[in-house]
Amino acid sequence: MRVPRTRGGFSGLLLILLGLWGGLLPFAGPYFSFGFAPDDTWVYNTDRLQLSIAPGAAAVLGGLIVLFSAHRAFAMFGAWLAALGGAWFAVGTSVATLWDVPGVGATLGTGEGQRLAEQLAGFTGLGVVIVFLAALALGRFAVVGVREGAHLEEPEHQGSNTTQPLVYGRYARENQPGPGAPPPADQHVAGETRYNH
Numbered sequence: 001m002r003v004p005r006t007r008g009g010f011s012g013l014l015l016i017l018l019g020l021w022g023g024l025l026p027f028a029g030p031y032f033s034f035g036f037a038p039d040d041t042w043v044y045n046t047d048r049l050q051l052s053i054a055p056g057a058a059a060v061l062g063g064l065i066v067l068f069s070a071h072r073a074f075a076m077f078g079a080w081l082a083a084l085g086g087a088w089f090a091v092g093t094s095v096a097t098l099w100d101v102p103g104v105g106a107t108l109g110t111g112e113g114q115r116l117a118e119q120l121a122g123f124t125g126l127g128v129v130i131v132f133l134a135a136l137a138l139g140r141f142a143v144v145g146v147r148e149g150a151h152l153e154e155p156e157h158q159g160s161n162t163t164q165p166l167v168y169g170r171y172a173r174e175n176q177p178g179p180g181a182p183p184p185a186d187q188h189v190a191g192e193t194r195y196n197h
Helices: 005-032 046-068 072-099 112-122 124-142 146-152
Strands: none
Touching: 005 046, 005 072, 005 112, 005 124, 046 072, 046 124, 072 124, 112 124
16 A cells, blocks of 8 residues: 655645645735635635635645655545545535525626636636546556556565476476476487487
């Protein structure tokens, strides 16, 4: 179950960065006129907690586990946690309407292109990318690498590195002596010409 710590380095780092982006965009986005109403920074409410902070925290925590874990099962748990956070980014704004959560606020963009970019960067597109990276990490932790496989092979039996004398002739395999036995004497095989030395 041990894996190299570098196995999930790239995916884990990206999951952390994307989780931070998704969790902080509604709060810091108005600095750049990119985000969600109201057009004030660091405005907190329970809708933002449920739709941005919670999935962002799940992605960050999962990314940290993937980045630093050297245990296969624990790293896969982190990848699943990040995948759930990404899935909530993608579908949370639609599902949360079932318990009367209207959303984090209207997009700040005035043009259609900016509004689409804000929605994709804050929720749907962000969630899809996080799920993809988490699935990539799951795939990497699910397989056994070549270097790890070398350690799983059975050790060689004692004495397997000793050399055996070469035996020639029609029945070479049957004529091979067992370990510690003296080599057999030459025997005449029917049909072969006997040479006298």
